[in-house]
Amino acid sequence: MGTEVKSTPRERLLEAAATLTYRDGVGIGIEALCKAAGVSKRSMYQLFESKDELLAASLERRASAFVAMLLPAPDDGRPPRERILYVFERVERQGGVPEYRGCPYLAVQIELKDRSHPASRVAHRVKEDLTAFFRGEAERGGARDPDLLARQLSLVFDGASARAGIGADDLAGLVAPTVVTLLDAAGVH
Amino acid sequence: MGTEVKSTPRERLLEAAATLTYRDGVGIGIEALCKAAGVSKRSMYQLFESKDELLAASLERRASAFVAMLLPAPDDGRPPRERILYVFERVERQGGVPEYRGCPYLAVQIELKDRSHPASRVAHRVKEDLTAFFRGEAERGGARDPDLLARQLSLVFDGASARAGIGADDLAGLVAPTVVTLLDAAGVH
Secondary structure (H helix, E strand, C coil): CCCCCCCCHHHHHHHHHHHHHHHHCCCCCHHHHHHHHCCCHHHHHHHCCCHHHHHHHHHHHHHHHHHHHHCCCCCCCCCHHHHHHHHHHHHHHHCCCCCCCCCHHHHHHHHHCCCCCHHHHHHHHHHHHHHHHHHHHHHHCCCCCHHHHHHHHHHHHHHHHHHHHCCCCCCCCCHHHHHHHHHHHHCCC | CCCCCCCCHHHHHHHHHHHHHHHHCCCCCHHHHHHHHCCCHHHHHHHCCCHHHHHHHHHHHHHHHHHHHHCCCCCCCCCHHHHHHHHHHHHHHHCCCCCCCCCHHHHHHHHHCCCCCHHHHHHHHHHHHHHHHHHHHHHHCCCCCHHHHHHHHHHHHHHHHHHHHCCCCCCCCCHHHHHHHHHHHHCCC
16 A cells, blocks of 8 residues: 555545455454554544444445456346356456455455444445346346345355355365356256 | 353353354453353463463364254264255254354354464364265265265355355245255256
8 A cells, every 4th residue: 555645544544444354354453444544543533433434435435346356247248147157257266366365245244243233234235236136147047036046146156255265165166067057957048 | 151050160161252252253352251151361361271262162162062953863864865955954944043143163264364263273174074074975875076066065055154144145945945956966866
């Protein structure tokens, strides 16, 4: 962050909150966040009501990058089956990245254990949008039960990213065959 | 815990650590743990080297109950397919329990984000044993690729329990059909 001399204190706080909570967990202290952002605690509390609000805002801000990294372009013209598989190729690839700690939107919900926390709500919504993407593609792809397929794909997404994040599995050769089996069984060819 | 007057300070600390970290996360303070256990901090440090060691020991102690709750009896005489499905019936049932917060052995690894932490190591080993159970049943059941099936079942286990734990899915009608599809595709009939 040292080179981003033109970024505002607000942007630096959002960046620090996203990076440090992903690496160290939601228990990261306000002092550490402010230090990493080069912002005083006083300034932080002028910008955000609380650490909870800062965390929620940082997840909100990352959502578009998260979606852009995972989802295919809306108008890529490829069939639904390929658009779904595209997402899981991205997931499988992340599994090989040493710094990967799993889906940040799953992790924050597991860590906070409080569904009414502002950051949990943001995370829940971002993941609901992912399930909605799967459901839409499942419908367009003629799935027998688009709701079931969307839930299955969300389950695979979270299971894969969680297991890769804790180092239980590198996902190589695992995710694609699993999704192909589910797509075949759902009638999405 | 108020009625367990005969339990030792050690047992009460292990119980409090398991219960409170599951409910509130690994960030729970030593003070809160000692208070819930009715044990002084001084006594705690006579029994455990650190909070990390207490947490690891509490996960270790819960492992046999975790396994007993999830796995079928070793000698139940049922075919591998049914023995695997038994585990996932248990998972699906947990999804409907309001206090369910997902698999404690997954949660602690996601929360700690440190694979060398003594509690992460215990959790990692307990889940490896689960994968080994799946692999053993997959082999006995004639799976084309027992390793792949064991990884897939572990992925479904973690994905399902994570999503139920955060309230993203109640698992009803989701887990069994998913596992049946994977077993069919693997040739385990």
